[in-house]
Every structure is written in structure tokens, then in C-alpha cells.
Amino acid sequence: MVAISKIATGNGHGEDSPYFDGWKAYETNPFHPIDRPDGVIQMGLAENQLCFNFIEKWVMEHPEASLCSAEGVNKFKETALFQDYHGMPEFREAVAKFMGKVRGGRVKFDPDRIVMSGGATGAHEMVAFCLADPGEAFLVPTPYYPGFDRDLRWRTGVELVPVVCESSNNFKITRAALEAAYEKAKEANLRVKGLLITNPSNPLGTILDRDTLKGIVKFINEKNIHLIGDEIYAATVFMEPEFVSISEIIEEVECNRDLIHIVYSLSKDMGFPGFRVGIVYSYNDAVVSCARKMSSFGLVSSQTQHLIATMLSDDDFVDSFIVESKEQLFKRHEYFTLSLSEVGIGSLKSNAGLFIWMDLRKLLKEKTLDAEMDLWRVIINEVKLNVSPGSSFHCDEPGWFRVCFANMDVNTMEVALLRITTFMHKHNEAMVPRKLCRRASLKLSLSRRRDDFMSQNMMSPHSPIPQSPLVRART
């Protein structure tokens, strides 16, 4: 037997959790409106599929964005040869501008601080390599995206220490929670190097308010630890209040900028996870320099840099896209949460993200993790929906589920809602037609018809499921 590495034989890849049962169920029997109408509907993938017609229209009007069209082929050679880890200047400028626009033009990003990476996946690993040594740790508020366990720890040897957030205060990140986590790390002899926040939050769909952000910036300055802000969902804030970025806060409070780093990507805001456009934006020159060298391990394809540079430097398109995307997300979220509340299902009040944080605590047989897993299996096997159990996000309290709503067409969503309704009926939950769920505060009149939420140009995707059922990258 030939020896390979410990990293290879261990399970730091994070794929051993029971979480995978849901994926298997989906993969063996994926929903299709005609071919497999009883198949499992994928609601565990945080994709943004709502604006492709908008994007495709632009693509058709701008053949120069492609290297393979008559209008763009004169750039084919220089682009195919371009492997400079600084990245194409136009690409960096366009991304910097986009990031600024997504923040309402309230802050400007310097194109020279834009560093590429292999998606946000590569970005997080890269930041961990730059900031921490093996055995050192980052604080991460729970619940958090399961991929962090792999991205930040697997090949780096860095540890994660959870900052436990509670439903009783809507999972806010409190000073007390931060201090508690910091102390716990100290007791375990773990040196905390930084704090990683995801804002807007995955899986919560909420954003951090200004005071919380200021408190966080204060905290990390006091402890002299880094702050990594994953702002991958920045453009998915579809409702007031407006998103506040770390980049804005540091203009308002005292802060050592060498501690501040932002991770970004086009996977959620634009719906381009396949294009692997990851960005590390650091205010620390040494980190920018190191990250840039490391980016060689995961540069963005120059073909894609060219497409993105052309697309995102079109101000009209970007401005319209951002507005359109928010509108589509708002409508979808509103309809989804309203329909759920009508069958007595609440979710955390949210105004961002591609999912809701669904509250099914009252459906648990008992307040345990096992009961959550039991309920989850029922949802997969009987209701035939693949949703993500809160425990996979390290949620402290059982009964919460992340349910994605932006990765399917309207018809599929209707089928999903119907199945949920049927399930709730069967379980004798009070089917109270007019009752509003406390947590989802809807200002709509209940007689509002579904039609109000349908956008005329929302089309069925050609293929409601990804071509390849074997989608392993969980988001």
C-alpha cells in the first residue's frame, strides 16, 4: 500500500457529513416537470437563476465580449496568452467599479487591490494561508456556510472557533458572544488570528446593521486580529434597510486598515458560479502582495476576465442589472415567505440572500439534533425537497432549515410550495389561511394574488436541473 498524504487520507474535505443523504436523494431522482414530476426538488443550492434572460440579452447585443466572435477574435491571441497574475487591468477596473455600485456608490474600490482567486472557495483558502499559521484560528459566527470548514481549514491547518449566535435575538452577533468565543479559544490554547463574518449572512439572509459592524471593527482592533468580510451576497439585498459594507464602516470609525480584508465573487450576485471569479480585496499591502503571488494557483481564466471586463464596464447594464436582480429577488422572496406563512411556517425575517432561514422547530419531536435529522429525512423522502438542515451550518439550536428560492423557475417553486402545503395538512398543523407568521413581517394584503409577483419575463430555465446531477460544490 503506497503512502499518500495525511491531508489526502483525512476527512478535512468535509464531505463525510450525513448532510449528503439529501444530495444523493436529489441526484438519483431529480425533479423535472415532465420527465420526473415526482422527483426531488433542489432547494439546497444557493444559486441565483433569476436574471439570465437579462444577461443573455446583453450578451447578444455585445459580441465583442466574446473572444470567439468576429468582433472579438482580434483579442483572442493576446487574451489566450495573458497569464499575468495582476490580472487584466480592464477586468480589475470593472470589478472594482461593480463592487462600488453594489454599495450604492458610497465607497470606491481601488482596482490595484483587486486580487483574483479560484472562486470564493479559493479566496477563503488564500486569505487563511496569508493570515494564519497552522494551528492558529479564526472566529466564525454561527450558523455559517459549511464550505468554510473545508476552505479555511483543510489544506491550511487553520482552526475555526464558532461564535455562537442565538435565535432569541435573531442570531445577532453580540459583543458578549465574540468575547466568549475569544476566551474559549484562549483556554484551548488556540491563537485567534482573525474574525470571519459573512455579510449579508449565509444562511440567515440578514445583514449586519451599522452599530453591530462598528462594534465588530472595534473588537478586532482591540484584539489586534484580522477581520475578513465575506460580502459575496452584497448585491442580493433586495429590501430596506440598505446594505452596509465593512468598506464603508472603516471610513467612519478608527481602524487599523491592515486588519481589513474583503472576500468577494460573482457567483451569487451575478449567478456565475461556473466562471470561478473569486476576489480578495485587502487593505493590507503585504497581504495584497502575497495573495497576488498565491493567485497563480487559481487565476481567473483570461477568457472569462475578458467577458466580465466588458460586461461590468457597461454602466447602463450594471445599473439596470442590479435593480432588476433586486426586484426579482424581492418578488420571489415575498411570494415564497407569504405562501409559507399561510400554512403556518415562519422564517427569520430577512432582506438578502438567495434563501430563507426556515423555522421548523415546532415540528420537531423533541429539541434535539437527532430530531432535526429525522425531520430532514422526512422532508427529503416524503415531501421530496432537498433543503439544508441547520446543523450542517453549525447552528446551535435544532429545527432551522435553509431553503433556497432563487435557483428554480416559477412552476417548480409552485410545485415545491404545494408539496409543503400538502405536508403541513397531513401533519395536522393548523392550516390557518389568514394567519401571519410573526417572524416574516409582510406588509401585503392577504388577498393579493400570486400574479402580482410574477414577472412577465421570468422564463423556465431550459433545464431546471443542472445537466450534471453530480453537483458536489455545496453552497
Next chain:
Amino acid sequence: MAAISKIATGNGHGENPTYFDGWKAYETNPFHPTDRPDGVIQMGLAENQLCFDFIEKWLMEHPEASICTAEGVSKFKETALFQDYHGIPEFRQAVAKFMGKVRGDRVKFDPDRIVMSGGATGAHEMVAFCLADPGEAFLVPAPYYPGFDRDLRWRTGVELVPVVCDSANDFKVTMDSLQSAYHKAQEANIKIKGLLITNPSNPLGTFMDKDTLKNIINFVNEKNIHLIGDEIYAATVFMEPEFVSISEVIEEVECNRDLIHIVYSLSKDMGFPGFRVGIVYSYNDAVMSCARKMSSFGLVSSQTQHLIATMLSNDEFIDNFVAESKERLFKRHKYFTWTLSQIGICSLKSNAGLFIWMDLRKLLKEKTFEAEMDLWRVIIDEVKLNVSPGSSFHCHEPGWFRVCFANMDDYSMEIALSRIRNFMVKNNETMVPPRNKLCRRTSLKLSLSRSLSRKMDDFIMSPSIMSPQSPLVQDRT
């Protein structure tokens, strides 16, 4: 001062300031036929620029290869959403087929073993993470590509132990040198986990004969260590003998296949370094599975997967491309080495790669690396050529330089050659008229009566090859 990591503050990134001078000289004053005719000509970048007209023609005839054309946009959404680390099936199939064709269809590659990575750069790092723990080591025959120091070691903590190869036997990888390096590592208490060979070789431009490969396979099996074959230059073999891949040799000798891994990329064979198409092909299921999960850190853009899948599944295009590319490389190499030999400059006899391994030992003031660096600075500052000194490749012996010939158009090459000629004349080196001396090392079958005035035309490439637009390439190859 906020603490960052040791990796970040160290110099494992491998960017040795010693060699910056050449790059700086080029970047501050890059050659341009009209704007900067006295600028530095870039001969330190192993790029393949010879077949773009061929490729661009195919692109124009196949708009469906792009997801942004009318013919391709129906695939835009599903492609933009596709992030499955297994990769697009058509992409894997096309790459597997291409790899087979490049090896004359003497061997078949299994599409299910194709794993993506962030270029060959990402592939090498990924393989190191899969095979070795921090502190363990790979043997690497020297001279070798300088990027290995960063790719295999920087973030992994893995060590490299050079296998010293000698000019006396044309830098062949011998059993003695392997055993010697292995034992040296053992004495230093370093655990050897594998042997990394680059075949065809960078910087030598040679490739290993079957016997050498068989011996290498015996060696790794005996020691129970991994064999990583970087075959990134496989399609650049432009002259007999035919390339022999590890994948072929393991069909012929006893071998534990769990030890065998191939690193590949489209950066050299196709000329697409910007597209970051790195491939890890392992015969070891556990490694393949682990690598696939790790590929999340450096997947190939689905947009690019789609383009490559369409391109490389076109059999006719591939067959023609492979033949055309060899033909153009052959011509360029021939003309370049022949012209150099006319002015008394020899190079290692080679039949692959995008460069020659130029022998300037006789120009050294003394047989030292300082003298090599002095000569190098002269070449940059006076001859105005950016070439790569052998020491940057960990060559054991001073005086060798890697000089790239496939990254420029004919005109630039002529300028480069005339500069070399002038330099040699100025330095009173024997400017040998065409009739006489052939460089021993470059075996040319040309008739000696061939005059220097024989038109370049025989070797001239298609006039559509243009100068590179962007000279600012930081990534050294």
C-alpha cells in the same frame, strides 16, 4: 503591526530578486518593431505563439464554441451555473481524447480520471498536497523549471531534492544520479515521497527514451515512491524520435499503478496559458478522489471548459493542429539553431519544447555562477535579449541558458539573431562562414554548401503571426 502568516512573510513564493533584472529590463523597454526597435526582446517566456491563425480560423468557423454567440447562447445559463468539480463531461472526454492523440493514439486516457486544476501551477501544488506531508520530499532532476520551487513547496511545506544531471552525458537522468539523490535525502533524514520528472524537459527540450523511462519506473517501484510525470510539452515534440509517455511505459513493464500520476495543461501545447486549463491524471483512485475535491480551489472556468470541449472534440481540427504545430515548431527550431551554429553558438540537441538549451560555457570568464550572471547581464544590457540563466533552473554547471524561440514572430526572431551575431563578432568569436563548422551538439543534416543567403523563406512562418500585444507577463515559465 498586525501579524500575518509565516508563509506570507517568507520567500517561499520563489520570486528571486536575482533574476528580476532581466524582467525589469524587458518591462521598462520592451521591443517593438516600430515603437521601440532597440527594446529588449523577450526570449525568457516559454510560450507557443506559432499557431494562433490556425486556431482563430477554426473559431470563426465554429461559433457554437462560445456561449456568447447566437449559436452558443442557449448554453450560457447552464454553463454559467455549472460548478460541479467533476467537470463538464464533454470537457473531460475531449481532453482525454486530445491527450491520447498527442501520444499517437498509442494509449487511451479515461475521462473519469481527468481532474481539473488552476493551470499546471495549481496541478503541481495539488499533487504535492495529495502525496506528501510537510517536511517530506520529492526528487527532481536538475535542471528544472524554477516554478516548481514555489508550486510544490510554498504552501505545502514539501521539500525538493535535486537529482543532479550532467552535461557530460547530455543531462540524462541516470540510475546512479537517482540513487545518489535518494541516499543523500536519507542521510539528511528527509523522507522521499516521490520523483517528479518533466518529460519533454523544460529547460532542455529533450525527452526521455524508453529505456530511461523503464528504469525510472523500476526505481520508483523498488523504492515504493510516487512518480509524477509533467507532460505539459507532450505535443511540442517536433522531430523524431517519437515522444514516449509514462502512460505507455506502464503498459509494458510491471508497475504499481497507484504510484503513477500525470500533470498536464493546455498552456504549452495549445498556447493557452491564460485559460488556466490544468489537469491532474492519476492512476491512483484515492489520489484522484482527493484531487477532485481539492480541485474546488482551482476549477477551470466553465466558459473555458465549453470552448475547449468544443474545440478538442473536433477530430479533424485536432489532427491538423497537432501536425501543423509540430511543423511550425520544427521549422522555427531548425532555422534558429542552424543560424546560431553558423555563428558558433551551440545548444543541446533537442527535438521538443519551445526553447533551446544554449551552450555559452566558452563565453564565461571563468567556470562560476558569478561569471554566468555577468554574462547574463551583458546579454540583457548589451545584446538586449531577455534569456534565462541556467542557474535559475538549478543547473549544476554554469554557462547554460534557456532561450525561447516560439513566442515571437519571424521579424523579431531575425532581429534577435542579428543582435547575437553582432555580439559574437564584436567579441571576436569566430564568425564561421557557412561552409565549415557545424555545432557538434546540433546535428544538422543540411548540406554544407547551403549559403547564408539561402532565403529565410524556407523557414518563414505564415505572415499572420503578430507580435504579442501585452508584454507585461509576470508569470515566469
